Amino acid sequence: MSGIKQLLENRIFRLFWAGEAISVLGDQFYLLALPWLTLELTGSPSALGNVLMAAAIPRAALMPVGGVVVDRWSPQAVLLLSNAARAVIVAVLTALVITDLTQVWHLFALGAAFGAADALAFPAYASITPRLVAEDRLPAANAAVQGTAAFAGIIGPAVAGVVVAVVGIAGAFAIDALSFVVCVATLCRMSQLLMSHSASQPAPGAAQPSEPPMATRDVARAALADPVLRTVLVIIAAINLGVLGPIAVGLPALVRGELGAGSTMLGVVMGTFAAGALAGMLTAALSPRPSRPGPVTRWATGGLAAGMALLGVATMFPEMVALVFVTVCGAGAALGYLNVQGLSWLQTRVPKAMLGRVMSIVALSANGLGPISYAASGFAAEHTLAGLFLGGGAIVGLAWVFARDPAFSNATT
Numbered sequence: 276m277s278g279i280k281q282l283l284e285n286r287i288f289r290l291f292w293a294g295e296a297i298s299v300l301g302d303q304f305y306l307l308a309l310p311w312l313t314l315e316l317t318g319s320p321s322a323l324g325n326v327l328m329a330a331a332i333p334r335a336a337l338m339p340v341g342g343v344v345v346d347r348w349s350p351q352a353v354l355l356l357s358n359a360a361r362a363v364i365v366a367v368l369t370a371l372v373i374t375d376l377t378q379v380w381h382l383f384a385l386g387a388a389f390g391a392a393d394a395l396a397f398p399a400y401a402s403i404t405p406r407l408v409a410e411d412r413l414p415a416a417n418a419a420v421q422g423t424a425a426f427a428g429i430i431g432p433a434v435a436g437v438v439v440a441v442v443g444i445a446g447a448f449a450i451d452a453l454s455f456v457v458c459v460a461t462l463c464r465m466s467q468l469l470m471s472h473s474a475s476q477p478a479p480g481a482a483q484p485s486e487p488p489m490a491t492r493d494v495a496r497a498a499l500a501d502p503v504l505r506t507v508l509v510i511i512a513a514i515n516l517g518v519l520g521p522i523a524v525g526l527p528a529l530v531r532g533e534l535g536a537g538s539t540m541l542g543v544v545m546g547t548f549a550a551g552a553l554a555g556m557l558t559a560a561l562s563p564r565p566s567r568p569g570p571v572t573r574w575a576t577g578g579l580a581a582g583m584a585l586l587g588v589a590t591m592f593p594e595m596v597a598l599v600f601v602t603v604c605g606a607g608a609a610l611g612y613l614n615v616q617g618l619s620w621l622q623t624r625v626p627k628a629m630l631g632r633v634m635s636i637v638a639l640s641a642n643g644l645g646p647i648s649y650a651a652s653g654f655a656a657e658h659t660l661a662g663l664f665l666g667g668g669a670i671v672g673l674a675w676v677f678a679r680d681p682a683f684s685n686a687t688t
Contacts, residue, residue: 287468288407292419294461295400298358299424301454303431304438305365307545308447309382310527311439311538312372316379320528324653327523329383330390331645337394338639344395345634350403353395355462360392362455365448372445401618401634413619418560421615425556425607428549436542502682504633507621508640510674514576516644517583517670518610520652522548525586525663526603528656533593547600551607552614559615568620569684575613576674582606584668590660 313323345353368385371377400420408416438447526548530541555575582605589598621637655663678684 285408287465288404288416290461290465290468291403291407292423294458294465295420296423296427297454297461298458300427300431301451303427303545304435304447304454305451307432307435307538307542308439308444308451309386310523311541312377312444313379313382314527314531315444316377316382319653320524320532320656321653322379323527324520324524324649324651324656326379326382326386327520327649327653328646330386330393331519331649332390333387334390334394335639335643335645337391338397338643339636341395342398342634342636345398345402350399350406351462351466353399354403355459355466357392357396357399358455358458358462361389362452362459364389364392365452365455369445369448369452372443372448398634401637413623415560417619418556418615421611421618422553422556422560425549425553425611429546429553432542432545432549433539434542436537436539439538502680506677506680506683507617508637509677510572510576511617511637511640512644513674513677514579514610514613514671515640516648517667517673518579518606519645520648520650521583521586521663521667524649524652524656525660525667529590529599529660533590533660534596534599544599544603548603548607551604551609552611553607554604555608555611555613556615558608559612559619567685568616569678569680571616572613572683573675573678575609575616576671576678579606579609579613580668580671580675582609582668583671584665587661587664587666587668590664 309326310323313326314320317323341353364385368377368381371381404416404420405413435447435450438450526544527541530536530544534540582602585602586599586606589595589602592598621633652663652667655666
């Protein structure tokens with residue numbers, strides 16, 4: 276409780292937390308409305324996978340650029356730019372839907388622009404928290420930010436499903452655009468406070484060198500030369516290859532197809548996944564930090580692999596809707612735990628002057644295979660949803676195998 280109290284007493288972190296809470300809540304409307312709009316226009320899970328792939332390609336390609344920009348400027352400035360750009364993009368999409376002019380190519384073009392803006396955001400998000408709080412508060416801070424996102428993921432999709440059903444898809448996009456505007460306002464205020472704070476005393480971890488001490492190429496080589504970080508990158512890549520596409524493409528296809536339900540049911544299913552993720556994050560935040568992350572990672576990745584595989588089994592019995600909810604919740608819990616513990620460990624292991632670029636490498640590992648995951652998931656969903664989720668579970672199983680690497684298993688915090 277003292278950790279949470281200290282976080283709440285940190286005005287700058289509190290402002291950042293509030294702005295991000297509003298932004299991630301708005302994101303839930305976009306994440307539900309975009310797949311539903313694509314399926315309405317095309318009726319094809321394959322087309323949905325391709326639209327998501329169009330956003331994933333620039334997101335993955337520009338992640339290293341985002342890391343360089345974060346280290347040379349500041350995370351808050353990069354977040355400000357990214358949120359402003361995404362506000363404009365979603366506003367344009369809202370106008371297209373309102374005027375009934377939306378065509379599939381619009382989704383590809385605007386999705387690609389959104390992915391490019393997203394590429395700046397992740398390394399900035401991962402780099403800003405250590406600059407706002409002390410190192411011993413990182414797990415609590417990460418759990419607070421990610422837990423808020425998970426909580427938004429619980430209530431947001433359900434509300435978004437109702438908004439789409441009652442008001443229409445344009446209403447959902449408009450809410451997301453407005454959330455980005457609010458986030459921009461909070462970031463502007465936070466930047467003012469950071470400037471005044473640094474003039475009197477340095478914030479925890481806030482000092483940054485005027486020039487990064489290592490080139491991005493050297494940072495990448497150093498990360499890949501570290502056997503522990505190298506194993507972490509492989510684990511992240513395997514998890515995201517087996518989870519990103521199956522969840523983003525498979526769940527809408529499952530709800531609209533096998534379950535024969537509408538957008539409200541999709542919101543409830545997505546909210547259940549987020550509820551599981553929140554439970555996993557809270558477990559990570561309230562548990563003592565493990566002295567060796569390796570064994571815990573093995574258990575969590577094994578649970579995630581089992582959850583994805585069981586979801587494949589659940590699609591074979593659509594009358595057993597409860598099984599879908601149980602497996603989705605379990606998979607979310609394992610993923611949420613891994614996110615908090617893994618991110619906190621990396622943030623303490625990597626020097627702050629290199630954090631933006633290392634986190635961009637982590638993000639590239641997480642998203643670099645996203646285009647393949649989305650496209651392959653769309654193709655698989657056209658033929659067999661059960662095979663899609665079972666395949667995702669098998670791929671996540673590779674993360675469990677790599678987590679058994681002796682160097683990673685014996686690494687300490």
